[in-house]
Amino acid sequence: xxxxxxxxxxxxxxxxxxxxxxxxxxxxxxxxxxxxxxxxxxxxxxxxxxxxxxxxxxxxxxxxxxxxxxxxxxxxxxxxxxxxxxxxxxxxxxxxxxxxxxxxxxxxxxxxxxxxxxxxxxxxxxxxxxxxxxxxxxxxxxxxxxxxxxxxxxxxxxxxxxxxxxxxxxxxxxxxxxxxxxxxxxxxxxxxxxxxxxxxxxxxxxxxxxxxxxxxxxxxxxxxxxxxxxxxxxxxxxxxxxxxxxxxxxxxxxxxxxxxxxxxxxxxxxxxxxxxxxxxxxxxxxxxxxxxxxxxxxxxxxxxxxxxxxxxxxxxxxxxxxxxxxxxxxxxxxxxxxxxxxxxxxxxxxxxxxxxxxxxxxxxxxxxxxxxxxxxxxxxxxxxxxxxxxxxxxxxxxx
Amino acid sequence: xxxxxxxxxxxxxxxxxxxxxxxxxxxxxxxxxxxxxxxxxxxxxxxxxxxxxxxxxxxxxxxxxxxxxxxxxxxxxxxxxxxxxxxxxxxxxxxxxxxxxxxxxxxxxxxxxxxxxxxxxxxxxxxxxxxxxxxxxxxxxxxxxxxxxxxxxxxxxxxxxxxxxxxxxxxxxxxxxxxxxx
Amino acid sequence: xxxxxxxxxxxxxxxxxxxxxxxxxxxxxxxxxxxxxxxxxxxxxxxxxxxxxxxxxxxxxxxxxxxxxxxxxxxxxxxxxxxxxxxxxxxxxxxxxxxxxxxxxxxxxxxxxxxxxxxxxxxxxxxxxxxxxxxxxxxxxxxxxxxxxxxxxxxxxxxxxxxxxxxxxxxxxxxxxxxxxxxxxxxxxxxxxxxxxxxxxxxxxxxxxxxxxxxxxxxxxxxxxxxxxxxxxxxxxxxxxxxxxxxxxxxxxxxxxxxxxxxxxxxxxxxxxxxxxxxxx
Ligand SMILES: Cc1ncc(C[n+]2csc(CCOP(=O)(O)OP(=O)(O)O)c2C)c(N)n1
Ligand code: SF4
Ligand SMILES: [Mg+2]
Numbered sequence: 001x002x003x004x005x006x007x008x009x010x011x012x013x014x015x016x017x018x019x020x021x022x023x024x025x026x027x028x029x030x031x032x033x034x035x036x037x038x039x040x041x042x043x044x045x046x047x048x049x050x051x052x053x054x055x056x057x058x059x060x061x062x063x064x065x066x067x068x069x070x071x072x073x074x075x076x077x078x079x080x081x082x083x084x085x086x087x088x089x090x091x092x093x094x095x096x097x098x099x100x101x102x103x104x105x106x107x108x109x110x111x112x113x114x115x116x117x118x119x120x121x122x123x124x125x126x127x128x129x130x131x132x133x134x135x136x137x138x139x140x141x142x143x144x145x146x147x148x149x150x151x152x153x154x155x156x157x158x159x160x161x162x163x164x165x166x167x168x169x170x171x172x173x174x175x176x177x178x179x180x181x182x183x184x185x186x187x188x189x190x191x192x193x194x195x196x197x198x199x200x201x202x203x204x205x206x207x208x209x210x211x212x213x214x215x216x217x218x219x220x221x222x223x224x225x226x227x228x229x230x231x232x233x234x235x236x237x238x239x240x241x242x243x244x245x246x247x248x249x250x251x252x253x254x255x256x257x258x259x260x261x262x263x264x265x266x267x268x269x270x271x272x273x274x275x276x277x278x279x280x281x282x283x284x285x286x287x288x289x290x291x292x293x294x295x296x297x298x299x300x301x302x303x304x305x306x307x308x309x310x311x312x313x314x315x316x317x318x319x320x321x322x323x324x325x326x327x328x329x330x331x332x333x334x335x336x337x338x339x340x341x342x343x344x345x346x347x348x349x350x351x352x353x354x355x356x357x358x359x360x361x362x363x364x365x366x367x368x369x370x371x372x373x374x375x376x377x378x379x380x381x382x383x384x385x386x387x388x389x390x391x392x393x394x395x396x397x398x399x
Numbered sequence: 400x401x402x403x404x405x406x407x408x409x410x411x412x413x414x415x416x417x418x419x420x421x422x423x424x425x426x427x428x429x430x431x432x433x434x435x436x437x438x439x440x441x442x443x444x445x446x447x448x449x450x451x452x453x454x455x456x457x458x459x460x461x462x463x464x465x466x467x468x469x470x471x472x473x474x475x476x477x478x479x480x481x482x483x484x485x486x487x488x489x490x491x492x493x494x495x496x497x498x499x500x501x502x503x504x505x506x507x508x509x510x511x512x513x514x515x516x517x518x519x520x521x522x523x524x525x526x527x528x529x530x531x532x533x534x535x536x537x538x539x540x541x542x543x544x545x546x547x548x549x550x551x552x553x554x555x556x557x558x559x560x561x562x563x564x565x566x567x568x569x570x571x572x573x574x575x576x577x578x579x580x581x
Numbered sequence: 582x583x584x585x586x587x588x589x590x591x592x593x594x595x596x597x598x599x600x601x602x603x604x605x606x607x608x609x610x611x612x613x614x615x616x617x618x619x620x621x622x623x624x625x626x627x628x629x630x631x632x633x634x635x636x637x638x639x640x641x642x643x644x645x646x647x648x649x650x651x652x653x654x655x656x657x658x659x660x661x662x663x664x665x666x667x668x669x670x671x672x673x674x675x676x677x678x679x680x681x682x683x684x685x686x687x688x689x690x691x692x693x694x695x696x697x698x699x700x701x702x703x704x705x706x707x708x709x710x711x712x713x714x715x716x717x718x719x720x721x722x723x724x725x726x727x728x729x730x731x732x733x734x735x736x737x738x739x740x741x742x743x744x745x746x747x748x749x750x751x752x753x754x755x756x757x758x759x760x761x762x763x764x765x766x767x768x769x770x771x772x773x774x775x776x777x778x779x780x781x782x783x784x785x786x787x788x789x790x791x792x793x794x795x796x797x798x799x800x801x802x803x804x805x806x807x808x809x810x811x812x813x814x815x816x817x818x819x820x821x822x823x824x825x826x827x828x829x830x831x832x833x834x835x836x837x838x839x840x841x842x843x844x845x846x847x848x849x850x851x852x853x854x855x856x857x858x859x860x861x862x
Contacts, residue, residue: 026430081661083662090665199438200429200430308463311464
């Protein structure tokens with residue numbers, strides 16, 4: 001066991017949970033952990049529309065938010081939900097919504113609005129199987145690309161992907177923290193299995209949770225710029241009703257927030273949206289390398305597939321096969337550097353994913369070796385999981 | 400690496416038999432005994448059809464894949480569920496069935512326990528509702544997968560206050576039923 | 582006729598920012614903006630306490646010009662954004678500016694649900710019977726038979742009556758006026774702002790450049806005259822026959838009732854937990 005611990009390296013694990021309270025071990029569902037994590041991060045406002053397999057998040061928050069003076073509202077659809085949380089955020093709230101594929105599709109216009117207007121908020125997408133209504137109660141990882149490119153236009157994406165119930169809790173906190181810090185809409189992607197499964201988790205005392213609040217303006221209202229170009233990509237943000245009387249629009253806007261067609265001003269906005277991600281890759285990217293030190297075979301997987309991979313790795317290691325796992329915890333921005341290193345260091349990379357090939361394209365983007373069979377896909381989109389046995393077989397064949 | 404303790408349990412039957420609660424109570428008891436646990440279940444249309452399932456894995460090592468694949472203990476409360484999941488059992492696994500509901504056991508398995516759980520529950524407690532807890536307690540007594548103390552606490556933590564008394568009675572009934580095998 | 586104090590309007594505009602405005606010459610949107618501002622000025626509201634939210638459309642461009650907290654959202658979605666703001670900061674006066682398409686087509690579902698909740702938001706629908714911003718396609722309020730760029734043979738769609746819709750859906754203050762009746766608009770908006778609950782004010786508006794041209798209604802002034810000559814106050818309708826009412830725009834407050842407001846209902850719900858609203862920050 002001790003050996004295993006050492007083999008597990010998480011890059012940039014500036015975790016949101018500073019210390020766990022070992023007395024508080026509880027059995028918890030992934031969806032519940034998301035709700036509890038969000039509350040720990042200071043969630044003030046939730047708006048949502050019920051959809052399997054995400055509904056438990058709304059149910060728990062409808063019970064908990066009023067107790068702490070927070071707001072819960074069930075809106076008439078997912079479009080209304082994303083819009084309501086953006087409104088609440090502009091009024092100063094830490095705000096979140098949760099949904100699944102069909103609702104995530106409906107929310108895309110609003111998500112783009114939050115990103116363009118640099119309004120902090122969090123969208124949780126508990127992915128379900130299939131296209132369209134698909135398989136409401138089955139797992140898939142089909143929204144990986146949608147979470148990056150779902151809204152029209154070039155928009156920045158920060159997307160986190162947990163693989164344990166404990167991580168659901170931690171990444172819900174981190175999602176809210178990052179949304180506040182970077183003034184953007186952050187997405188938390190869950191697999192259906194994870195949303196619904198129960199696992200023992202150690203909950204921290206709230207005082208041990210690292211909380212980030214958006215920067216607030218210190219200048220008098222006359223000097224306030226909602227998007228201050230003098231600040232490095234992220235400027236302080238005022239709330240409605242505090243004397244700043246700023247304007248917010250989804251139209252291309254200048255530093256004050258007023259609509260503009262001027263190329264130089266539009267370019268400044270686009271640059272800021274892009275740079276706040278690209279200049280902070282180190283802070284944003286989190287990645288776990290598991291038994292990668294001596295690995296000649298690597299598995300590249302997220303969420304539930306990473307769990308199958310770990311079980312397969314344990315079995316394969318008993319056969320003396322040097323295999324490890326690289327698991328992005330932040331999937332967007334994509335961890336290009338870590339993946340390039342993996343592509344250099346190992347002979348074979350196996351990419352199990354519950355879709356028809358989304359993550360794998362990112363590896364192809366980063367290498368010219370795609371033709372020589374170095375990257376092996378395992379893809380499944382029929383609602384069933386990729387089992388450890390399946391991955392183990394592929395590891396043995398590849399070895 | 401030393402051999403780790405790891406048990407995969409599946410409760411199976413049809414919706415409404417309280418199997419999910421069994422899975423959750425067992426998982427809670429596992430947590431109280433300081434094990435690592437995962438608990439998953441079938442959802443939606445699947446759980447309304449012939450074969451609903453709830454899996455609990457209890458181990459002292461990390462549990463990666465959360466669904467039972469090599470079942471150590473199968474509780475089957477319908478014929479359909481038994482026929483379907485018996486093939487996912489380990490050869491030396493333990494099968495527990497309600498013999499009024501499961502008449503045929505198609506393959507030989509390590510150990511088989513057959514009791515008319517539903518009937519006895521109705522007879523002794525005046526309602527068949529807590530049959531799930533009777534069965535769970537029976538299984539725990541036989542397999543010792545978790546401590547009886549933790550099981551009791553887990554039941555208390557999992558059911559509504561007004562139902563605790565009945566369910567503790569059901570637990571004791573399950574323990575009693577198991578005694579003749581010990 | 583009363584003197585229209587222009588200076589008041591100027592006090593509330595963001596002059597140095599985004600003028601000249603986008604509206605066409607003869608468009609009635611500016612007149613209505615004047616009525617809204619004067620209503621607010623009369624009520625002596627603090628500008629920091631007002632949030633004006635709009636969707637997308639010519640009418641929805643309004644917030645950018647006024648010196649309040651302002652939010653120009655997505656087509657049809659102003660009400661859910663406004664609902665989020667109001668829930669979070671119930672002490673804000675939230676005003677939604679929307680068009681006929683914005684409110685009753687793409688945003689129709691949000692509109693009826695905001696009415697149903699009776700959340701304290703004043704929604705001003707500038708109904709010009711057309712999609713102005715996109716160049717003149719028919720909207721749910723384009724009269725049957727009229728021309729639009731997407732109804733070159735005459736519109737076959739039946740129309741929505743915005744006030745009937747709002748009343749049926751549960752709005753607790755519902756009124757109609759026209760852009761021509763600027764002082765009446767001012768007065769009705771004032772009452773709507775003072776009303777606690779969801780208030781809807783339909784302002785029949787003139788889009789001379791597109792709707793007027795396509796349907797040979799004349800220019801801005803002619804369309805304003807039409808509003809003057811073809812509208813009747815609600816009171817007067819009592820003595821009118823259905824034939825006399827045919828084709829007339831009825832003006833007035835159709836509904837004004839007191840009902841539990843949504844944020845109050847939420848506060849009641851919270852009160853059992855003994856938390857202070859906005860205790861933190
Ligand atoms: C999702 C979406 N669909 C379509 C449009 C294009 N669009 C912009 S304004 C508008 C119609 C506006 O009509 P109305 O609400 O009546 O406002 P008006 O311009 O007449 O004041 C349309 C269809 C859009 N901006 N967004
Ligand atoms: S198109 Fe019509 S509604 Fe739009 S600004 Fe011009 S006149 Fe006004
Ligand atoms: Mg219009």
